[in-house]
Amino acid sequence: MGRDSSTLLGILAGTAIGATLGILFAPDKGSNTRQRIVDEAQAARDKIQEGAVHLKESVVNTVSHKKETLDEQVESIVSDMSHKTEDVITTLENKLAELKSKNKKYQKA
Incomplete structure (x- = not known):
């Protein structure tokens, strides 16, 4: 994304x-040149x-996609931790x- 925006800005600036230099050095009347x-x-x-609109849309789409991916990863991590927690609780209950x-066996009646 950063390289694309830099390239686009470079092309537009160039x-x-x-165009401005071409106009300034072309032989024509001043009013026409202006x-x-x-x-x-x-x-x-x-x-x-x-270009700015395109760049904005690109950034919005990228951020939106990254947010969705992050949300999915967080949900997956929470789910995994929940399963592991359940396993630990079950192990502790069995040990108890x-x-x-x-x-x-050691208590007297």
Whole structure:
């Protein structure tokens, strides 16, 4: 995602700079050159806005996907721990029953 956004911004900036320089060095009347600069600036602004929208959507989708994945992982971990806890409780209950049985042997009636 970071490399894509850097590439997109580099392409847009290069396009804007190249178009501006091309217009400035083209032989034309000053008013025509100024109008072309304005038009190119607006076109560059539109492209940047489109790129920003695309980047935002990409970030939102990535974050949403990562959140879902994290939620699933947390749920899986909690479930695993619950099963392990149940196993430990069962083992402790069996050990306690065994100890109670041994203790009864030592008690006098």
